[in-house]
Amino acid sequence: MWDYIxxxxxxxxxxxxxxxxxxxxxxxxxxxxxxxIFTSGGLDLGxxxxxxxxxIKVDIDMIIYANGIVMMQAFHSFELSDEKIRDMLIHAYxxxxxxx
Numbered sequence: 001m002w003d004y005i006x007x008x009x010x011x012x013x014x015x016x017x018x019x020x021x022x023x024x025x026x027x028x029x030x031x032x033x034x035x036x037i038f039t040s041g042g043l044d045l046g047x048x049x050x051x052x053x054x055x056i057k058v059d060i061d062m063i064i065y066a067n068g069i070v071m072m073q074a075f076h077s078f079e080l081s082d083e084k085i086r087d088m089l090i091h092a093y094x095x096x097x098x099x100x
Contacts, residue, residue, distance in 0.1 A: 017093045027070040061096045
């Protein structure tokens, strides 16, 4: 999963945001694998802070927000386009960052 995230980050975005978007894409592209990792207790969200280098930290608020989107999609609570999810995450990222 971490390799997928590292290799699919959008370099035009801040790395923290790009990693969260790639995480959500992984959950959608690899539903069964993500579900196995998540339900087995093997998902160490703290490890996301060490995805690229030790200098990059992903905000815990973004991880929680992203997991809300992932879970709602997994349980078909709503279906959103990749573009809408991207827009929502950018908006959340800007809000979280401005409140720090």
